Amino acid sequence: MIRPFRARSLAEVPHGFLGREGGVSTGLHAxxxxxxxxxxxxAAIVENRRRAAEAILPGATLVTLHQVHSADAVIAALWPDDARPHADALVTDRPGLLIGVLTADCVPVLLADRAAGVVGAVHAGWKGAIGGVTDAAIARMEAAGADRARIVAAIGPCIARASYEVDEGFLRRFAEADPENARFFADGRPGRHQFDIEGYVAARLAGAGIGRVEMLGLDTYADESRFFSFRRATHRGEPDYGRQIALIGLPG
Structure with missing residues (x-):
């Protein structure tokens, strides 16, 4: 059974952050x-995508991206799965369209301006986050008629600070971009730090003028029963990993 994680801030908008429960895949991708x-x-992937869409907005058409850890945002259209644009955020004002981003530790962000009828979905890995993928999504939403003063955002399951160890070079990259970014890093093992990517993305959203940002606080790495995790699979030496999806749309 699919049990989406939902955000109070998006209660009036069809949406959900899905985990690994309720699908038909087996083995490493179970x-x-x-x-x-x-x-x-x-065939299992196609069936899982169908189930995911039906769990959030029955009858809607699911649209996703070929994600590349960029800071690019696009307006969603009915492109075939084998012709998905290379980008990491998408926006729509079209009823009956369900937009989604895939994650396996990276940060999924869902955004909505209810009054304008505009929604967005963002995949923010660290490269996209520091590059401004959330800013790009907000700009695309405004171009579609949204007002950032009305946009609300929710951050779904992602790797938590306790699970996200990085090195000195990683910290330095963020500190050089903005000295204030040091607050998102806690000391870890010698020469290592723990990065709060969820907090960083929330701060980027707030800094862009989003007045309400909700964080679900769910750790993909630590909760194997509910979430896929790229880093967990890598640490175990597994050859592949599954992806979960965050979805938002407008009723038809």
Whole structure:
């Protein structure tokens, strides 16, 4: 059974952050793996994507991206799965369209301006986050008629600070971009730090003028029963990993 994680701030908008529960995949991808780029059985992925969409907005058309850890945002259209644009955020004002981003530790962000009828979905890995992918999504929403003063945002399951160890060079990259970024790093093992990417993305959203930012505080790495995790799979030496999806749309 699919049990979406929902945000109070988006209560009036069809949306959900999905985990691995309720799918048909087996083995390393067991559960609701929706990653077209994974090595999972294609038929299982297609069925999982169908189930995911029906759990959030029955009858809607699911639209996703070929994610590349960029800071690029696009307006969603009915492109085929094999012709998905290379980008990491998408926006729509079209009823009946369900937009989604895939994650496996990176940060999923869902945004909505209810009054304007404009929604957005963002995949923010560290490269996209520091590059401004959330800013790009907000700009695209404004171009579609949204007002950033009305936009609300929710951050779904992602790797938590306790699970996200980085090195000195990583910290330095963020500190050089803005000295204030040091607050998102806690001391870890010698020469290592723990990065709060959820907090960083929330701060970027707030700094862009988003007045309400909700964080679900769910750690993908630590909760194997509910979430896929790229870093967990890597630490175990596993050859592949599943992806979960965050979805938002407008009723038809």
């Amino acid at each position: 559960g609701l793996n929706v990653g077209l780029g994974s090595q999972d059985d294609r």
